Amino acid sequence: MVRYLLKKFALTLPALWLVLTLVFLMIHIVPGDPVEQMLGEGAAPGAAAQLRHVLGLDQPLGTQYGHYLWTLAHGDLGQSFKFQAPVRRIIFERYPATLQLAFLALLVCAAIAIPAGVLAAHRRNRAADRLVGLFTLFGLAIPNFALGPLLILLFSIEIGWLPVSGRNGTASYILPAATLGAALAAILTRMVRGALLEELSADYIRTARAKGLSTTAVLVRHGLRNALIPIITILGLQFGTLLAGTIVTETIFSWPGIGRLTVQAISARDYPLLQGCILVISLSYVLVNLLTDVVYTVVDPRVRMS
Amino acid sequence: MRTAEGLRAFLRQSVQARVGLAAALALFVVATFASWMAPANPAAQNLPVRLAAPSRAHWMGTDELGRDVMSRVMYGARISLTVAVCVVVGCGTTGLAIGTLAGYFGGWWDRIVALLLINAFLSFPGILLAIAFAAFFGPGIGKVILALIITGWAGYARLARAQVLKVKELEFALAAKSLGASHARILVRHLLPNILQPVMIQATIGMAGAILAESTLSFLGLGVLAPIPSWGAMLNDARGHLFDAPHLVVFPALAVMASVLAFNLLGDAWRDWLDPRTRSQLAVQELAR
Numbered sequence: 001m002v003r004y005l006l007k008k009f010a011l012t013l014p015a016l017w018l019v020l021t022l023v024f025l026m027i028h029i030v031p032g033d034p035v036e037q038m039l040g041e042g043a044a045p046g047a048a049a050q051l052r053h054v055l056g057l058d059q060p061l062g063t064q065y066g067h068y069l070w071t072l073a074h075g076d077l078g079q080s081f082k083f084q085a086p087v088r089r090i091i092f093e094r095y096p097a098t099l100q101l102a103f104l105a106l107l108v109c110a111a112i113a114i115p116a117g118v119l120a121a122h123r124r125n126r127a128a129d130r131l132v133g134l135f136t137l138f139g140l141a142i143p144n145f146a147l148g149p150l151l152i153l154l155f156s157i158e159i160g161w162l163p164v165s166g167r168n169g170t171a172s173y174i175l176p177a178a179t180l181g182a183a184l185a186a187i188l189t190r191m192v193r194g195a196l197l198e199e200l201s202a203d204y205i206r207t208a209r210a211k212g213l214s215t216t217a218v219l220v221r222h223g224l225r226n227a228l229i230p231i232i233t234i235l236g237l238q239f240g241t242l243l244a245g246t247i248v249t250e251t252i253f254s255w256p257g258i259g260r261l262t263v264q265a266i267s268a269r270d271y272p273l274l275q276g277c278i279l280v281i282s283l284s285y286v287l288v289n290l291l292t293d294v295v296y297t298v299v300d301p302r303v304r305m306s
Numbered sequence: 307m308r309t310a311e312g313l314r315a316f317l318r319q320s321v322q323a324r325v326g327l328a329a330a331l332a333l334f335v336v337a338t339f340a341s342w343m344a345p346a347n348p349a350a351q352n353l354p355v356r357l358a359a360p361s362r363a364h365w366m367g368t369d370e371l372g373r374d375v376m377s378r379v380m381y382g383a384r385i386s387l388t389v390a391v392c393v394v395v396g397c398g399t400t401g402l403a404i405g406t407l408a409g410y411f412g413g414w415w416d417r418i419v420a421l422l423l424i425n426a427f428l429s430f431p432g433i434l435l436a437i438a439f440a441a442f443f444g445p446g447i448g449k450v451i452l453a454l455i456i457t458g459w460a461g462y463a464r465l466a467r468a469q470v471l472k473v474k475e476l477e478f479a480l481a482a483k484s485l486g487a488s489h490a491r492i493l494v495r496h497l498l499p500n501i502l503q504p505v506m507i508q509a510t511i512g513m514a515g516a517i518l519a520e521s522t523l524s525f526l527g528l529g530v531l532a533p534i535p536s537w538g539a540m541l542n543d544a545r546g547h548l549f550d551a552p553h554l555v556v557f558p559a560l561a562v563m564a565s566v567l568a569f570n571l572l573g574d575a576w577r578d579w580l581d582p583r584t585r586s587q588l589a590v591q592e593l594a595r
Binding site for chain 1: 426435438441443538541549564567571
């Protein structure tokens with residue numbers, strides 16, 4: 001078990017190295033001089049040289065890379081140009097709001113997808129299945145930057161039930177969570193349907209039916225329980241995707257999280273802050289994937305046996 | 307001849323395929339002939355009629371500068387499809403080349419490419435890296451395409467590698483090798499035609515992904531530059547007018563949805579068609595009708 005987990009961790013190392021290196025190199029692909037881009041027009045003479053020195057951009061590339069890895073190893077993400085504060089502090093002030101939103105989106109998604117998937121599998125090739133199929137098709141086709149404004153139009157402006165934006169009170173979580181979780185709900189519904197259909201054709205289900213168990217017991221206690229293993233994995237793997245999706249969703253709903261912070265960093269050309277945001281979201285993604293692998297291994301012994 | 311018959315059979319047996327193909331073709335027609343079909347110049351401003359609701363004069367209304375929304379949606383199709391086609395061709399070519407070579411030659415090249423690069427690139431949500439690259443590259447259509455190719459090739463490479471690993475052990479490939487065919491000949495004449503179909507299916511579904519990605523970048527202000535119309539940028543502009551001009555949200559949103567739906571339907575139907583189990587089900591349904 002420990003060996004398996006160590007192997008899994010070792011497999012994530014190239015991904016970690018890639019993201020660290022890409023984030024380091026990003027400032028060097030900025031067209032022109034990144035320092036002049038950050039300062040904009042009308043900067044004081046000498047300010048560019050000073051900022052270049054602060055960012056270490058006046059050093060050779062190899063030295064910069066070594067220094068970058070060294071400071072990262074000490075948890076230092078640099079200084080934000082826009083907020084005039086350490087990047088690490090700004091990011092960790094905003095991170096809880098993003099995590100809350102992503103968790104809630106995951107819950108919304110599971111609450112919609114599991115019953116819908118079970119219904120579709122139970123009523124295979126009938127009206128309910130087709131309706132669920134249609135829902136998943138549209139759920140996959142509508143991007144969150146289109147769904148968000150449409151939901152605001154409907155629930156905030158037309159009906160007036162929910163706030164347009166911000167993070168004040170329980171009601172303000174509903175629209176952002178629904179926007180963020182919609183596409184994932186569509187993917188998960190398809191997964192639940194597919195996994196359950198596969199389980200429902202297994203011999204043990206026939207035995208359960210022959211014993212005279214009720215349809216609900218066969219579906220939920222036997223079928224769904226076994227189908228849940230791949231579903232939980234997908235949920236875990238998609239959590240990271242949700243974190244990336246927060247960049248758009250938080251922008252739409254003015255949500256004070258790391259996604260909106262990323263967009264603010266882009267607008268202000270605050271490259272150290274942008275690098276920090278990308279790094280933290282990417283590392284969270286890798287970490288969640290690794291954790292999902294671990295949970296999967298613990299839950300299903302067949303994985304580590306193989 | 308055989309291709310035409312195959313296409314007819316494919317379309318006859320799947321409603322999804324018919325709807326998807328029709329919508330995708332309509333999109334290509336609109337994008338190609340936008341300059342003839344659009345009722346107005348998409349950049350022409352007409353401030354006295356700014357934020358006008360849909361009417362006979364402006365079927366989809368006007369935006370905050372009085373520009374015709376329908377014309378902008380039509381020209382937006384051109385941008386979306388241009389980016390999508392370039393990204394899919396770029397990612398497909400790069401991924402196919404890297405994946406095929408890795409799968410065919412194996413060894414250290416395969417270990418470095420497959421284990422390190424492909425897995426590492428697939429370990430992150432592509433859109434996050436694309437946003438990062440686009441943010442550092444700066445806005446512009448060429449830069450958007452480059453950012454999306456850099457972050458999108460790995461999926462094609464993995465698929466091509468897996469297909470080559472399977473096909474290179476088949477009799478015809480071994481026969482070509484034993485007859486002394488060169489690596490290039492085996493790769494191009496024997497392996498490539500046999501792995502192309504799944505890659506094409508991925509490319510069809512990839513068109514939907516590229517359209518979504520381009521719109522996302524444009525929504526964040528990282529896509530094409532104003533005043534070139536783009537669906538994502540139109541949706542971003544519309545956010546400021548949710549109260550007074552909701553039509554500005556509805557039409558670009560529908561355009562993105564319809565195009566993504568078209569390519570998803572087509573790709574799904576094609577994949578189902580190639581799957582013998584689904585194909586036999588479709589044949590049974592056809593007979594039942």
